[in-house]
Amino acid sequence: xxxxxxxxxxxxxxxxxxxxxxxxxxxxxxxxxxxxxxxxxxxxxxxxxxxxxxxxxxxxxxxxxxxxxxxxxxxxxxxxxxxxxxxxxxxxxxxxxxxxxxxxxxxxxxxxxxxxxxxxxxxxxxxxxxxxxxxxxxxxxxxxxxxxxxxxxxxxxxxxxxxxxxxxxxxxxxxxxxxxxxxxxxxxxxxxxxxxxxxxxxxxxxxxxxxxxxxxxxxxxxxxxxxxxxxxxxxxxxxxxxxxxxxxxxxxxxxxxxxxxxxxxxxxxxxxxxxxxxxxxxxxxxxxxxxxxxxxxxxxxxxxxxxxxxxxxxxxxxxxxxxxxxxxxxxxxxxxxxxxxxxxxxxxxxxxxxxxxxxxxxxxxxxxxxxxxxxxxxxxxxxxxxxxxxxxxxxxxxxxxxxxxxxxxxxxxxxxxxxxxxxxxxxxxxxxxxxxxxxxxxxxxxxxxxxxxxxxxxxxxxxxxxxxxxxxxxxxxxxxxxxxxxxxxxx
Amino acid sequence: xxxxxxxxxxxxxxxxxxxxxxxxxxxxxxxxxxxxxxxxxxxxxxxxxxxxxxxxxxxxxxxxxxxxxxxxxxxxxxxxxxxxxxxxxxxxxxxxxxxxxxxxxxxxxxxxxxxxxxxxxxxxxxxxxxxxxxxxxxxxxxxxxxxxxxxxxxxxxxxxxxxxxxxxxxxxxxxxxxxxxxxxxxxxxxxxxxxxxxxxxxxxxxxxxxxxxxxxxxxxxxxxxxxxxxxxxxxxxxxxxxxxxxxxxxxxxxxxxxxxxxxxxxxxxxxxxxxxxxxxxxxxxxxxxxxxxxxxxxxxxxxxxxxxxxxxxxxxxxxxxxxxxxxxxxxxxxxxxxxxxxxxxxxxxxxxxxxxxxxxxxxxxxxxxxxxxxxxxxxxxxxxxxxxxxxxxxxxxxxxxxxxxxxxxxxxxxxxxxxxxxxxxxxxxxxxxxxxxxxxxxxxxxxxxxxxxxxxxxxxxxxxxxxxxxxxxxxxxxxxxxxxxxxxxxx
Numbered sequence: 009x010x011x012x013x014x015x016x017x018x019x020x021x022x023x024x025x026x027x028x029x030x031x032x033x034x035x036x037x038x039x040x041x042x043x044x045x046x047x048x049x050x051x052x053x054x055x056x057x058x059x060x061x062x063x064x065x066x067x068x069x070x071x072x073x074x075x076x077x078x079x080x081x082x083x084x085x086x087x088x089x090x091x092x093x094x095x096x097x098x099x100x101x102x103x104x105x106x107x108x109x110x111x112x113x114x115x116x117x118x119x120x121x122x123x124x125x126x127x128x129x130x131x132x133x134x135x136x137x138x139x140x141x142x143x144x145x146x147x148x149x150x151x152x153x154x155x156x157x158x159x160x161x162x163x164x165x166x167x168x169x170x171x172x173x174x175x176x177x178x179x180x181x182x183x184x185x186x187x188x189x190x191x192x193x194x195x196x197x198x199x200x201x202x203x204x205x206x207x208x209x210x211x212x213x214x215x216x217x218x219x220x221x222x223x224x225x226x227x228x229x230x231x232x233x234x235x236x237x238x239x240x241x242x243x244x245x246x247x248x249x250x251x252x253x254x255x256x257x258x259x260x261x262x263x264x265x266x267x268x269x270x271x272x273x274x275x276x277x278x279x280x281x282x283x284x285x286x287x288x289x290x291x292x293x294x295x296x297x298x299x300x301x302x303x304x305x306x307x308x309x310x311x312x313x314x315x316x317x318x319x320x321x322x323x324x325x326x327x328x329x330x331x332x333x334x335x336x337x338x339x340x341x342x343x344x345x346x347x348x349x350x351x352x353x354x355x356x357x358x359x360x361x362x363x364x365x366x367x368x369x370x371x372x373x374x375x376x377x378x379x380x381x382x383x384x385x386x387x388x389x390x391x392x393x394x395x396x397x398x399x400x401x402x403x404x405x406x407x408x409x410x411x412x413x414x415x416x417x418x419x420x421x422x423x424x425x426x427x428x429x430x431x432x433x434x435x436x437x438x439x440x441x442x443x444x445x446x447x448x449x450x451x452x453x454x455x456x457x458x459x460x461x462x463x464x465x466x467x468x469x470x471x472x473x474x475x476x477x478x479x480x481x482x483x484x485x486x487x488x489x490x491x492x493x494x495x496x497x498x499x
Numbered sequence: 500x501x502x503x504x505x506x507x508x509x510x511x512x513x514x515x516x517x518x519x520x521x522x523x524x525x526x527x528x529x530x531x532x533x534x535x536x537x538x539x540x541x542x543x544x545x546x547x548x549x550x551x552x553x554x555x556x557x558x559x560x561x562x563x564x565x566x567x568x569x570x571x572x573x574x575x576x577x578x579x580x581x582x583x584x585x586x587x588x589x590x591x592x593x594x595x596x597x598x599x600x601x602x603x604x605x606x607x608x609x610x611x612x613x614x615x616x617x618x619x620x621x622x623x624x625x626x627x628x629x630x631x632x633x634x635x636x637x638x639x640x641x642x643x644x645x646x647x648x649x650x651x652x653x654x655x656x657x658x659x660x661x662x663x664x665x666x667x668x669x670x671x672x673x674x675x676x677x678x679x680x681x682x683x684x685x686x687x688x689x690x691x692x693x694x695x696x697x698x699x700x701x702x703x704x705x706x707x708x709x710x711x712x713x714x715x716x717x718x719x720x721x722x723x724x725x726x727x728x729x730x731x732x733x734x735x736x737x738x739x740x741x742x743x744x745x746x747x748x749x750x751x752x753x754x755x756x757x758x759x760x761x762x763x764x765x766x767x768x769x770x771x772x773x774x775x776x777x778x779x780x781x782x783x784x785x786x787x788x789x790x791x792x793x794x795x796x797x798x799x800x801x802x803x804x805x806x807x808x809x810x811x812x813x814x815x816x817x818x819x820x821x822x823x824x825x826x827x828x829x830x831x832x833x834x835x836x837x838x839x840x841x842x843x844x845x846x847x848x849x850x851x852x853x854x855x856x857x858x859x860x861x862x863x864x865x866x867x868x869x870x871x872x873x874x875x876x877x878x879x880x881x882x883x884x885x886x887x888x889x890x891x892x893x894x895x896x897x898x899x900x901x902x903x904x905x906x907x908x909x910x911x912x913x914x915x916x917x918x919x920x921x922x923x924x925x926x927x928x929x930x931x932x933x934x935x936x937x938x939x940x941x942x943x944x945x946x947x948x949x950x951x952x953x954x955x956x957x958x959x960x961x962x963x964x965x966x967x968x969x970x971x972x973x974x975x976x977x978x979x980x981x982x983x984x985x986x987x988x989x990x
Contacts, residue, residue, distance in 0.1 A: 025681055027681050035684040039684070079811075080781065081780050093781070097785050110847060113846065114790075114791065114822045116794050116795070117762070119853045130663070131661050149651045153647060157644050160641075169640070169838045170836070170838065193529075193530070208862055208863045234859065241860055300605065305606035305608065319566060322570055332600060332604040346863075346864075347865075348660065348868070349866055356603055357600070362612040370699070371697060392517065
């Protein structure tokens with residue numbers, strides 16, 4: 009009989025919780041009903057009995073019972089009492105798990121991400137030789153906060169908190185067109201620009217619009233891992249193209265096109281990831297001609313454009329393409345701070361409109377207040393000032409980092425000084441075990457990668473990228489000193 | 500001969516642009532080369548000649564030529580001059596488009612979003628009867644800004660600008676578990692929580708993990724349009740289930756399961772969108788039992804939980820499910836401000852880990868600084884205070900709005916007073932043309948929907964949702980007065 013249940017232990021109340029006591033009692037009874045401990049038509053204890061048992065005011069119990077009745081879990085029968093709703097389906101007594109949710113679920117699905125590498129979380133890393141990330145301490149976060157505050161206080165600013173366009177803030181799209189024109193000679197209209205959450209969302213959108221199941225996309229034999237995974241997730245097959253000191257081997261691509269039809273090429277012409285090489289002028293023109301002839305798209309990932317230390321940067325493919333084959337992707341996150349997710353994607357009006365429709369299904373829209381704030385900072389020159397300032401600092405850091413690598417790691421590490429970007433591609437002598445190195449460095453308080461992120465099914469080398477930009481002079485000295493100490497234990 | 504080209508008009512300089520003059524000259528020549536106007540081995544004019552022609556200092560031209568040579572576009576032949584690189588592929592002279600990018604692109608792709616409804620942009624709407632959105636003027640944006648500022652000034656706060664976990668801020672995941680436990684009796688661990696960009700991203704992630712091409716998902720015959728589109732985009736087929744005053748017809752679903760195998764049910768048990776009905780207790784238990792027997796997932800979209808005016812809200816399915824069949828989705832954007840994109844998804848550890856892997860491909864991670872700021876506001880009670888305050892205000896607005904609908908629109912509109920949520924499902928008499936009404940209202944400065952958003956291939960009615968929450972008393976009076984004036988012209 010339900011009345012003999014040990015309610016004192018079954019109905020546990022937490023007097024410090026923010027939920028009212030009567031709600032806690034009500035929820036406890038719903039749990040007893042849904043677990044099958046109380047069955048349809050079982051009588052509940054009288055409010056007086058229960059109130060005494062669990063030590064609360066009788067009115068609390070009455071309120072709880074009223075709530076159970078109004079929600080349909082219980083029914084009041086006049087002069088008899090309160091009963092579990094007789095119309096509820098009879099529930100077999102269910103086992104009560106210790107924690108509510110365990111590691112596994114009961115429904116059928118195919119987890120194709122079971123073997124995915126966990127994403128790198130550097131927020132608690134301390135001293136870290138990262139993949140080539142910016143120094144967040146240089147980001148003009150005070151200026152950003154000032155614009156946030158200013159916008160959020162204005163009457164019109166409040167409107168930016170409402171639903172907006174899934175293509176992004178109109179004002180930022182205009183600012184970006186000006187910025188692209190001034191820095192890259194790329195003349196487009198705001199309708200050709202979609203504001204994204206970092207360059208990754210640009211890759212994702214382009215991949216899902218271009219690729220269907222079984223479609224082929226060409227990428228470098230070494231390539232940015234998250235791009236490859238995105239293309240596979242979209243259903244694509246990957247055609248690997250060799251990469252040498254002049255970038256992707258476009259002659260190889262041309263030969264492959266004789267037998268293989270492709271939907272797109274994904275390329276980082278400016279500084280190939282991971283090896284940092286730049287695509288030569290000849291290959292640029294040849295790639296554009298192939299795209300025109302074979303009618304494939306070029307996804308040009310140019311997240312690195314703003315960091316170039318010696319020459320002026322090459323113009324992007326998008327700036328010299330006159331046939332609308334290039335989808336151009338850039339990032340502001342990479343130049344400001346990774347956790348401020350802002351980027352852009354440039355394409356034909358139709359392609360951008362389709363990308364905005366897909367983006368609406370993903371997260372509806374971006375954070376308009378942040379987008380507006382960045383627009384102000386583009387327009388008042390703050391973005392430009394930040395680029396110039398950090399470029400100067402990063403060049404000094406690159407030089408210092410490379411000098412030490414050359415002098416102190418001559419036997420262990422070979423590398424080329426990168427013309428731009430925030431990382432150095434370092435190849436280790438074969439007797440050094442990068443997993444061991446990463447582990448040993450971690451024990452001494454230094455985060456450094458184990459190189460797995462740069463390998464894929466057709467590319468393996470004893471190498472990794474070393475980011476120099478996020479470390480100041482003292483930190484570079486300390487990090488490389490630690491690395492040097494660790495290497496003998498990594499053989 | 501290249502030397503006879505009209506360089507004065509071909510090399511146009513903008514002295515107000517932020518790009519240096521030599522960069523502009525360099526880019527102009529790259530454009531001439533890539534368009535085929537200058538061919539491989541063509542000689543460039545001497546720096547003296549060109550400097551005079553276009554009226555700049557000769558050193559500017561020299562710098563530009565050096566840049567062209569260093570990038571591989573040109574080559575210097577001693578004692579002869581500067582030539583276009585002879586190794587460049589010969590480019591056929593290409594037509595120069597007026598604007599760089601037009602509406603269409605040259606590559607082959609299938610635009611499955613061509614007929615997508617454009618997303619609603621309410622940021623410039625002025626007076627609007629929306630779909631049921633919060634009043635952004637009530638959002639405690641000053642508090643949010645204060646937490647932002649405070650975090651961004653702290654040494655440890657800067658670390659939140661670095662790359663973090665794609666599952667979201669650990670601290671916010673803990674705050675959300677406490678909030679779910681206190682408000683919904685839902686006891687989970689932070690490993691069961693993924694921070695999303697609003698509830699839409701939860702729907703997107705769940706759909707793409709659960710559905711493959713040709714898989715079936717059951718939804719209400721009337722349903723949230725963006726959810727349906729997301730399921731189709733993921734490759735799913737939609738099985739429509741009738742919805743009555745007690746919510747989705749679970750008996751109908753049970754019969755359908757005899758012949759159709761499904762991967763998931765998408766349901767908004769609390770206030771069905773668009774019609775605002777609540778799923779009854781009997782149907783809740785029956786649905787959970789069916790999920791257990793047939794091993795399908797329940798995607799429970801509970802974006803509306805925090806707004807309930809009469810009873811306490813029903814516990815979510817997730818709180819009474821003891822078989823791990825429910826993926827629970829919620830939103831903070833809907834309670835604070837749509838453009839602040841924060842939501843959460845709750846599931847088994849394995850499902851959440853896979854969702855985090857997929858999310859990494861989409862946008863890498865969320866805005867950690869915002870996530871941390873919201874965590875502070877959950878923990879110090881600010882979120883709770885905002886819920887209570889806005890709930891009181893929204894109840895008053897609902898009552899006023901419904902009173903006027905009942906008294907002034909008796910002949911034109913039928914509706915039920917919603918128990919919760921921010922919108923009223925209003926059915927118009929058949930002689931009123933909603934497109935005409937929307938158009939006529941727009942002419943009088945009132946935004947109101949035309950009802951298309953609520954129709955689908957198997958559901959059409961002369962109805963729409965009217966949001967009461969985003970309008971204050973004076974605005975409600977004004978909006979409904981305008982609507983009343985407009986209706987005679989909409990027949």
